[in-house]
Amino acid sequence: MVSPRYNRIYGVVRRIPRGRVATYGQVAELAGFPGQARQVGYALRALSDDANVPWHRVINARGELSPRAESTSVHVQRALLRAEGIRFDAEQRVSFVKYRWKPR
DNA sequence: TTTATGGCTGTCA
DNA sequence: ATGACAGCCATAA
DSSP: OOOHHHHHHHHHHHHSOTTOBEEHHHHHHHTTOTTOHHHHHHHHHTOOTTSOOOGGGEEOTTSSOOOOSSTHHHHHHHHHHHHTTOOBOTTSOBOHHHHBOOOO
């Protein structure tokens, strides 16, 4: 059994459409925990592999992928995003103007 | 209970 | 543009 906030966070992440990205802060806010972006990171970190959550669509406020314990994960994440049609610039950053998820 | 550590973020030098 | 700092607070030990 997981804590309610985690479920809340997972729910928000699941709403991110394909080909779009959201920041940790944004997810935190939508989940009802403004300013707690870090907790979002923890929630995603604790996420099991078989869980149906597109964790790769969540990136940091700079438009970059957040490095995790596993150094390979960044590489994987980037591959997943590109597979969804998201482009990276020379700095390996995502354009929020184009891909930022705008929930209504 | 106290400490240390984080897949973050905004501000300032 | 890059680096340092300070808040947010849940987990693990």
